Amino acid sequence: MEVTNCRSCGKLFNYMGSGRPICEACAKALEEKFFEVREYIRDHKDAGINEVAEENDVSVSQIKQWVREERLEFSESSVVAMECENCGAPIKTGRFCKACKGSLSNGLTGVIARPKPAETEKRNSGNNSKGQARFMDKL
Numbered sequence: 001m002e003v004t005n006c007r008s009c010g011k012l013f014n015y016m017g018s019g020r021p022i023c024e025a026c027a028k029a030l031e032e033k034f035f036e037v038r039e040y041i042r043d044h045k046d047a048g049i050n051e052v053a054e055e056n057d058v059s060v061s062q063i064k065q066w067v068r069e070e071r072l073e074f075s076e077s078s079v080v081a082m083e084c085e086n087c088g089a090p091i092k093t094g095r096f097c098k099a100c101k102g103s104l105s106n107g108l109t110g111v112i113a114r115p116k117p118a119e120t121e122k123r124n125s126g127n128n129s130k131g132q133a134r135f136m137d138k139l
Contacts, residue, residue, distance in 0.1 A: 087099070
């Protein structure tokens, strides 16, 4: 835990080291703004990102951050579109388009080594050739 200044209001607070370095009061105010923005988007489906930012007194970068975190999603009919960070395709929420998410997911699953069932069967059956019971020593 460290004492640091809030990036929003400048007040000193105990920073726990997770999330944005803003005090609890500013975090609560930001969360309230998030709900206002979400409701505005629901009521005004065709609003652009600049209009949403102006009407709710929130920065465009903050709205983009909420979209990247997948907390906000614009409808398919909305004029707002972000770019996929990998290929640049237009997306309505998140950081990557569906195609890039799929390829990244497949790439990660291919990296993880899976145990081979044949090896575990060999290990278990190879040591007890006489059919006798085996016991582990107690500590």
